[in-house]
Amino acid sequence: xxxxxxxxxxxxxxxxxxxxxxxxxxxxxxxxxxxxxxxxxxxxxxxxxxxxxxxxxxxxxxxxxxxxxxxxxxxxxxxxxxxxxxxxxxxxxxxxxxxxxxxxxxxxxxxxxxxxxxxxxxxxxxxxxxxxxxxxxxxxxxxxxxxxxxxxxxxxxxxxxxxxxxxxxxxxxxxxxxxxxxxxxxxxxxxxxxxxxxxxxxxxxxxxxxxxxxxxxxxxxxxxxxxxxxxxxxxxxxxxxxxxxxxxx
Numbered sequence: 025x026x027x028x029x030x031x032x033x034x035x036x037x038x039x040x041x042x043x044x045x046x047x048x049x050x051x052x053x054x055x056x057x058x059x060x061x062x063x064x065x066x067x068x069x070x071x072x073x074x075x076x077x078x079x080x081x082x083x084x085x086x087x088x089x090x091x092x093x094x095x096x097x098x099x100x101x102x103x104x105x106x107x108x109x110x111x112x113x114x115x116x117x118x119x120x121x122x123x124x125x126x127x128x129x130x131x132x133x134x135x136x137x138x139x140x141x142x143x144x145x146x147x148x149x150x151x152x153x154x155x156x157x158x159x160x161x162x163x164x165x166x167x168x169x170x171x172x173x174x175x176x177x178x179x180x181x182x183x184x185x186x187x188x189x190x191x192x193x194x195x196x197x198x199x200x201x202x203x204x205x206x207x208x209x210x211x212x213x214x215x216x217x218x219x220x221x222x223x224x225x226x227x228x229x230x231x232x233x234x235x236x237x238x239x240x241x242x243x244x245x246x247x248x249x250x251x252x253x254x255x256x257x258x259x260x261x262x263x264x265x266x267x268x269x270x271x272x273x
Contacts, residue, residue: 030171030191030213030236032258034273036138037061038241039080042262046111047087048078049118050129057133059265060273064135065173065240067142068123070151075099076123076158082144086110088120095144123158131164138216138238138260140195141174141183148174149182156187173216180210193238199226204233214238216260219247224254231255245270 040052041059048066056064067080072095084090084097088105099122108118121129130137139159143151152174159170173193174180180192193214194207198221207215215230219239230237238258242248248259248267261267 027189027191027213031168032171032214032236032238033061033063033136034252034258034271035061035063035264035267036238036258036260037064037264038260038262039066040064041264043243044263046108046115046118048080048121049107049115050121050126051108051115051118053126053129053135054133056264057135059263060268061264062134062136063138063168064130065138065140065260066126067140068151068155069094069142069144070147070154071099071102072096073098073100074154075102076151076154077102078121078123078126080142084120093144095147123155124162127158127162127164131167134167136168137170138193139170139172141172141176141179143174143176143179148176148178152179152182153186156183156190159190160187171214173214177206177210180212184211193236197221199230203230207235216240219251219256219259222251222254222256227251227255242267 037056039047041056045052045055066078068076071077088107102120105120107120108115172190173195175195192212193216194212195216197218214236216238219242236257239256240260242259243263248270
């Protein structure tokens with residue numbers, strides 16, 4: 025099916041506003057909105073009993089203090105973990121959120137989203153299917169259609185098959201000559217890449233091919249301005265207020 029043109033804001037908050045609040049928590053989403061972001065980016069994966077949670081790492085240790093894989097831990101246990109105390113005392117008690125609770129928060133805060141499908145090992149298709157089903161049943165009608173992204177081509181391929189109506193962006197840390205073939209294989213309309221590794225020539229190539237171009241994770245104002253000057257459409261940042269100001273948005 026043909027997708028409408030993808031409309032992205034100039035700035036997206038990375039994992040909410042990770043400079044200021046614990047990443048991938050509801051507090052971080054609210055903080056992003058308070059600092060001017062209109063969209064946020066965050067990661068979704070499955071708990072051990074198949075509940076979609078908002079979490080970047082395979083392990084729960086770094087951000088929630090439990091040295092165990094998310095894939096081996098049931099939601100009833102994950103939901104009690106403190107995901108905020110490591111950032112600052114004022115965030116103590118901030119929990120690892122479910123994807124469903126995060127969607128409710130986005131609706132309340134009027135935030136669009138780049139939903140990164142971040143599957144546990146060997147759960148690419150399963151996670152993608154669960155993600156799009158949750159979006160179909162829970163996504164607020166007043167919000168813009170979310171963008172799906174992933175480093176895992178298999179996850180995007182499964183999302184395309186299960187829910188072609190959702191736009192997709194391929195995530196690639198360092199762009200090689202096969203970037204377009206990979207994007208075409210999953211029906212992507214955007215390319216998300218590491219802004220610190222993006223060349224002017226590659227940016228020009230992507231834009232000339234008609235793709236939206238987003239970069240992560242850019243927190244330096246001068247670097248953000250330089251990237252926009254070579255054609256970048258969207259800057260994903262831990263500090264949305266700083267980059268919004270730098271770009272005059």
